[in-house]
Amino acid sequence: MRIGELAQRSGFSRDTIRFYEQNGLITSTVGDSETNSYRKYKDDCLVWLEFFAGAREAGMSVADLRSIVEANAESCDREAARAVVLGKIEELNERADQIGNAIRFLENTLSRLG
Amino acid sequence: MRIGELAQRSGFSRDTIRFYEQNGLITSTVGDSETNSYRKYKDDCLVWLEFFAGAREAGMSVADLRSIVEANAESCDREAARAVVLGKIEELNERADQIGNAIRFLENTLSRLG
């Protein structure tokens, strides 16, 4: 598919998709047209973008996402890939703990406001 | 206490504390010395800063934190304050869901890397 469709289906803007591509989060190929240089994106990209949406919301940086994508791509080196992914899971668990703390703090605030 | 002590005890740098103060997250008073203009921070600030550390890690922005601080300060308008805090709790719960999704995604990745 072309970037417009990908944008529409993923909910990211064209600009953001290009930004992500520049940063190695997704890849595209130049189409086979003789007359234009429109890029082609596989369905794969859409799957990744859907993950990115949640992962960004969950607090992962673009650099984090790149390392995950790379871990997937270079799964020839499985141990390294596993290590990266395990590390990210660990980070997310810590973040979840922090969210729990913050929620408790706010619930306290709330009961003080009673 | 003075900013250096606050920095040391909170783990934030002096610069960050000043940045937070500029952004309304904490307040200080000018000390009573005749010869200097050193600012004084109450223990209260330390409590807030400890919360901020976790809350930032949990993905709350400085603007978010300011609105919570303000909700606390202007608790004369309790309903408004409650609404702000409830809204933040809601956001954090959504963020926690996103983290859960991301973790599941990564665990899938992991089992693919098996």
Place this chain on the structure above:
DNA sequence: CCAAACCATGGACAGTGGTCTATTGTTTTT
């Protein structure tokens, strides 16, 4: 007393994560 450490203020700078604009060319719709 003097150096080291501290403080205030203000502004410059940096990294992240985009967004917007300009330019130029292509495709699709009417």
Place this chain on the structure above:
DNA sequence: AAAAACAATAGACCACTGTCCATGGTTTGG
């Protein structure tokens, strides 16, 4: 055919979240 929509590329621009630096003054340890 003309207008509208789409695309590529490059670079400017933005808000956010700090960090660093310069300057000038103050306090403290030895």
